[in-house]
Amino acid sequence: MTPAVPIVRVRRAIAALILLAAAIAAPAGTAHAAAVTVTNGTQFLDTGGAVVHAHGGGVLKVGDYYYWFGENRNPDNTFRAVSVYRSTDLSRWEFRRDVLTRSSAAELNVANIERPKVIYNAATGRYVMWMHKENGSDYGQARAAVASSATVDGDYTYHGSFRPLGQYMSRDITLYNDNGTAYMISAADENRDLLIYRLTSDYLxxxxxxxxxxxxxxxxxxxMFKRGNTYFLLTSAATGWNPNQARYATAPSISGPWTGWTNVGDGTTFNSQPAYVLPVQGSSTTSYLYLGDRWAGAWGGRVNDSQYVWLPITFPSETSMSLTWYPQITIDTATGVVAGAGSTSPYHRITARHSGKVIDVVNASTANNAEVKQYPWNGGGNQKWQFQDAGGGYYRLVSQNSGKCLDVANGSTADGANIIQYTCGGGANQQWQWVATGGYYQLRARHSGKCLDVVDASTADGADITQYTCNGGTNQQWTRTES
Structure with a gap:
């Protein structure tokens, strides 16, 4: 005869089973991870290892997930899709799908779609996307376009494009949902004006x-974003793909009165252009995260080669904001804390082992394609280099004098390819690995795997520097000294 099991043991067993069942049933991704790190001036990768294409985009939080919508372009920079990714921590992005494509409507077959933004309409239960639409060949249309979906990452129904109120040009665009009343802000009159519109109740x-x-x-x-009782509108100047000085205005109400413009960040907004400002609300605080694009068009690249710059916004007063450069930021979506990390790197002189001479931009030139050679150390900014984290264990070497990057000319993989300075971009021919070798270091180019080399192991002033197959020579060995 089986002995009776004590009631307390039965209750404990039942409780354990309930907890186990709850753990199994809980949807994946609802638990927030600890703080994560995001590296600036890089292309982000999704959880499948592909490049994230959410350029000019915006973010909408639904439940535990942040959904990031943005431009995904063809090689000729025409519209391919509006792609959407999701994340719980703003670092690990899962590609969901292309929610709007060329096949969504006939007029999208040859088009440009820029700066898609999505808001939720609680009254209709639909997610509404607004974007800037052009004809794919020039900027003559200057139209707003609208699409909507019953689910945040479902197929979006395209409702067409138009000029607001039948008359106003509409280019760069954003949306703001003010407790159920929605607004659209867009550049008009050949980008001379910024107009604020109230949307209809269906947001369409x-x-x-x-x-x-x-x-x-x-x-x-x-x-646009709101902090406390102040509305902020962050903008850039109109300089094409090239970055410029960001400025902002403030107001106590969307209908004004608005202030004039105040500079924020440095003269190029850290080589980026505003795309969106995301409030990150957590258990401890609400932080405001600047999302910027470092457009590849500035160095002749394609839109899909563009990089991202994310920075925490600080507020010296209730009606002012500040941006500071950080190579990395940390984000904790559970607490809402966003902070700068990887304090700005110092500058170094980089000295060749065999000659004792340093890497030098000839004649302190600030031009693209300026030659890089070895010369005796003289303390000039053209001999000082900053190691900027490019992700994956690689660095960009940025000249203090010019702000340009150490570059293998034309992305060549050949032995003897010339080393120059060039406007910093996303190319692997501007990314270098600092590899230890017996107390010294090699600088290996990411695209070729070859080493930075002083030609023929010359010890002369002005000896050329190229890339060459790594061979252990002392003319391929370097030290760096903070200066």
Whole structure:
């Protein structure tokens, strides 16, 4: 006869089974990880190892997930898709799908779609996307376009494109949902003006023009957010793909009165252009995260070669904001804390073992294609280099004098390929690995695997520096000294 099991043991067993069942049933991804690190000035990779294409994009939080929508372009820079990714920690991004494609509507077959932004309409239960639409060959259309979906990452139904109120040009665009009342802000009149519109109750059209508060200011790339009782509108100047000085305005209400423009960040906004400002609300605080694009067009690349710059925004007062450069940032979505990391790297002189001479940009030139050779150390900014983290154990070497990168000319993989300085971009021919070898270091180019080499092991002033197959020679061995 089996002995009776004590009731308390039965209850404990049942409780354990309930906890186990709950753990199995809990949906994946709902638990927040600890703080994560994001490296700036890089292309992000999704969880499948592919490059994240969410350029000019915006982020919408739904449940535990942040959904990131953005541009995904063809090699000729025409529209391929609006792609969406999701993440719980803003670092590990899972590709969900292309929610709008060329096949979504006939007029999208040859088009440019820029700066897609999505907001949720609680009254209709639909997710509504607005974007800037062009014809794929020039910027003559200057139209707004609208699509919507019943689910955040489902197929979006395209509702067409138009000029707001039938008359106003509409280029760079953003959306803002103010407790159920939605607004669209876009550049108009050949980018001379920024107009604020109130949307219809279904968010599918423009209801009224709230105002043109900055006539002839020539601003684009708007990003609106609210902190406390102050509305902020962050923008860039209109300089094509090239970065410029970001500026912001503030107001106590979307309908104004708005201030004039105040500079924020450095003169190129750390080589980026505003795309979106994301509030990160957690258990401890709400942080505001600047999301910027470092457009590859600035160095002649394709849109899909562009990089991302994310920075924490700080607020010296209730009506002012500040941006500081950090090579990396840390994000804790559970607490809401976003902070700079990887304090700005110092500059170094880089000295060849065999000659005792340093890497030098000839004649302190600031031009693209300026020659890089060896010369005696003289303390000039053209002999000082900053190691900027490019991810994956590689660095960009940035000249203090010019702000340009150490570059293997034309991305060549050949022995003897010339070393120059060139505007920093995303190319692997500007990324270097600092590899220890017997107390010294090799600088290996990421694209070729070859070493930075002083030609013929010369010890002469002005000896050329190239890339060459790594061979252990002392003319391929370097030290770096902070200076």
């Amino acid at each position: 059209n423009v209801s009224t023009l709230v105002g043109n508060f900055w006539n002839d200011a020539v601003r684009e790339a708007p990003a």
